[in-house]
Amino acid sequence: SQTIHQWPATLVQPVGSPLSLECTVEGTSNPNLYWYRQAAGRGLQLLFYSVGIGQISSEVPQNLSASRPQDRQFILSSKKLLLSDSGFYLCAWGVAAEQYFGPGTRLTVT
């Protein structure tokens, strides 16, 4: 069966510090991978998706970037965090139209 891991579970970072969130998937090959953010009181906003190694598409302009160095690894990064980057970050993998989510990372930028 497939499993998806995200870490860390929670993170508190000062404004201007860098960020690296990691996501790995087990039990599947060449999945589509996604990063979402859920801000307080809002729905899920797609940030990035990847259909293969090194292939990254950005949905919204922002202070974040993503990379896919291996087939089942997806990384979300920032060089300098902003207060507005606070939120709940979710990684997902997909087969066709169905997507399955990881446990999420709660990021608080102070």
Next chain:
Amino acid sequence: DQQVKQNSPSLSVQEGRISILNCDYTNSMFDYFLWYKKYPAEGPTFLISISSIKDKNEDGRFTVFLNKSAKHLSLHIVPSQPGDSAVYFCAASEISGGSNYKLTFGKGTLLTVNP
């Protein structure tokens, strides 16, 4: 422009009764629809889905209905249980760039099932 709308931010029902969660969409290119359940501080869990070529899909206590002409779908939970209390997200999918299926989510409906 919100392409997927869940107009009820919250819904409260009694245990054992039916819960009906509604979702409307505007984009005619959506061809697959999904419902997710989310507990606080956890990732959404996939519940049930429906293709645009169908009008009903059932899985245990959960049934999703799709009315394409009205661009409306609903999730029925029968009978409702206290453990069903969570935020429910409606999502719609369209193919993007040839091999990517892009999901657009509604803002969610908080369902509370009272014992």
